Amino acid sequence: MTTKAKYQEVLDLGEALNIKDGNVTEENGVLKVKGMAKTQYEKNRLWDKIKEIGGDKPTDIMANITVEDESIYAKHTVKSGETLGKIAKHYYGNASKYQAIFKANTDVLKNPDLIHPGQELVIPNL
Incomplete structure (x- = not known):
C-alpha cells in the first residue's frame, strides 16, 4: 500500500472541507500535504484524521496546514x-x-x- 493510499481518508476529508491551495506529493515513502483550512476546527479535524490513521506521531506524513481565519474557532x-x-x-x-x-x-x-x-x-x- 502506498502512503497516499494509506492516508486517502485524510485527502478525501480535505476535499470535503474545500481546503484551499491543496498540494500533495509523495517522496521516499513520506506523504507531504499542504493547504489552508478555513478555521482552526477544520485544521483540527484533519490532524485528528491523520493521527487516527498514523498514530500520535506519524513519520510517514508531513502536513503543513495553515488557517485562513484565526480570529474564530x-x-x-x-x-x-x-x-x-x-x-x-x-x-x-x-x-x-x-x-x-x-x-x-x-x-x-x-x-x-x-x-x-x-x-x-x-x-x-x-
Missing part, C-alpha cells in the same frame, strides 16, 4: 433540535461552554435558549 449553521449546549459539546467537548458561544453571537442571539435552524453562529476560540 469555527462557524456553525444551526440544525433543527440543536441547543447551544449541544453545539458547545460538539466543538469544545463541554456543554457548559455554551455561554462563550452565546456571548460571541449577541448580534444574532438575544436569548441563549432561543436558537433557530439556519442561524449562522461564530464558535469563538477559547
